[in-house]
Amino acid sequence: KSDESTTYASRDVAALIDRIDEFNFDSILYVVGHEQSLHFEQLFKLMKMLGFEKTYVHIAFGLYLSPEGGKMATRKGKAVFMEDVLEETIALAKKTIEEKNPDLKNKDEVARSVAVGAIFFGDLLNDRVKDVVFDLKRILSFEGDTGPYLMYTHARAASILKKAKFKSKSFDASLLQEPSEIKVIKLLSKFSSRVEDSLKQYKPHILAQYLIEFGRAFNEFYHKCSCMGEKDKSVQVARLTLVEASRQVIENGLRLLGISAPGEM
Missing domain, CATH: 1.10.730.10 (Isoleucyl-tRNA Synthetase; Domain 1)
Structure with missing residues (x-):
C-alpha cells in the first residue's frame, strides 16, 4: 500500500509460504467463516500460480444465531462467552x-x-x-x-x-x-x-x-x-x-x- 502497510491477502500468502517451508505438508485446511470464501478461492489460485502445488481446502462454516434470528449477544449487546x-x-x-x-x-x-x-x-x-x-x-x-x-x-x-x-x-x-x-x-x-x-x-x-x-x-x-x-x-x-x-x-x-x-x- 502507499503507506507501506501490507494487504490482508499478501500477509496470507507470506504466511502460507512460510508454513510450506516449515512443515512441507501435503494439504492444509482453513477453518474460517463462509464470508471469506472468495478470499480463499483467490488465495489458493494464486499459490498454485506461484508453483506451490498443494491441496488447499477452505472449510467454511456459518454463523451462530439467536432464536430470534440475530447474531448471538447478551441483552446489553455484548459478546456471548x-x-x-x-x-x-x-x-x-x-x-x-x-x-x-x-x-x-x-x-x-x-x-x-x-x-x-x-x-x-x-x-x-x-x-x-x-x-x-x-x-x-x-x-x-x-x-x-x-x-x-x-x-x-x-x-x-x-x-x-x-x-x-x-x-x-x-x-x-x-x-x-x-x-x-x-x-x-x-x-x-x-x-x-x-x-x-x-x-x-x-x-x-x-x-x-x-x-x-x-x-x-x-x-x-x-x-x-x-x-x-x-x-x-x-x-x-x-x-x-x-x-x-x-x-x-x-x-x-x-x-x-x-x-x-x-x-x-
Missing part, C-alpha cells in the same frame, strides 16, 4: 436429569457430559456452511434430533445389557426377521460408509444425521421387540447381540463427534 453458555447448559441438564432419574449417583458428571454433548451435537447436526440457530431448550431436549436423545438411547441400550448380564456369544442372525430388526441391521451396515463420507467431505453432519436415523430405528426396535421378556432363548441372544451392536455404533459415532456416551442417565 462459551464458558457462560456451558455453565447455563450444565445447570439445565442437571435439572432435567434430576427429574428423570433422581437416584442417579453421578449427576454432576453426567450433567456435564450431556451439556457438552448437546452443544456439540447441536452444532454438528447442521451442514457446516449453514447458520446455526442456538436454542438452548431445543438442543437439551431428550426428544427429537438432539445429542441428549442419542445419549439417552445409548444409556437405554446399556441398561438392557446390564439387566440381562449379557456377554457376547455366538448367535443365529437368521432369527432376526422382524421389520424393525432388519431396519436396524441395514443401518448398522452403513456406519462405516457414513463415517468415510463425513471425512472425505469434511462434513460431520453426515455422521450426525445418520446417528439420529439410527437412534430412531433402534428405539422402534426396542418398543416392538422384547429382549428381556422373550421366552425363546436363541431369539433373546440374537436380539441382545443386536442391542450390543447398536450400543457400540452409537458410542463410536458420538465419540467421533467428540461426545461421550454415558452408560446411565
Whole structure:
C-alpha cells in the first residue's frame, strides 16, 4: 500500500509460504467463516500460480444465531462467552436429569457430559456452511434430533445389557426377521460408509444425521421387540447381540463427534 502497510491477502500468502517451508505438508485446511470464501478461492489460485502445488481446502462454516434470528449477544449487546453458555447448559441438564432419574449417583458428571454433548451435537447436526440457530431448550431436549436423545438411547441400550448380564456369544442372525430388526441391521451396515463420507467431505453432519436415523430405528426396535421378556432363548441372544451392536455404533459415532456416551442417565 502507499503507506507501506501490507494487504490482508499478501500477509496470507507470506504466511502460507512460510508454513510450506516449515512443515512441507501435503494439504492444509482453513477453518474460517463462509464470508471469506472468495478470499480463499483467490488465495489458493494464486499459490498454485506461484508453483506451490498443494491441496488447499477452505472449510467454511456459518454463523451462530439467536432464536430470534440475530447474531448471538447478551441483552446489553455484548459478546456471548462459551464458558457462560456451558455453565447455563450444565445447570439445565442437571435439572432435567434430576427429574428423570433422581437416584442417579453421578449427576454432576453426567450433567456435564450431556451439556457438552448437546452443544456439540447441536452444532454438528447442521451442514457446516449453514447458520446455526442456538436454542438452548431445543438442543437439551431428550426428544427429537438432539445429542441428549442419542445419549439417552445409548444409556437405554446399556441398561438392557446390564439387566440381562449379557456377554457376547455366538448367535443365529437368521432369527432376526422382524421389520424393525432388519431396519436396524441395514443401518448398522452403513456406519462405516457414513463415517468415510463425513471425512472425505469434511462434513460431520453426515455422521450426525445418520446417528439420529439410527437412534430412531433402534428405539422402534426396542418398543416392538422384547429382549428381556422373550421366552425363546436363541431369539433373546440374537436380539441382545443386536442391542450390543447398536450400543457400540452409537458410542463410536458420538465419540467421533467428540461426545461421550454415558452408560446411565
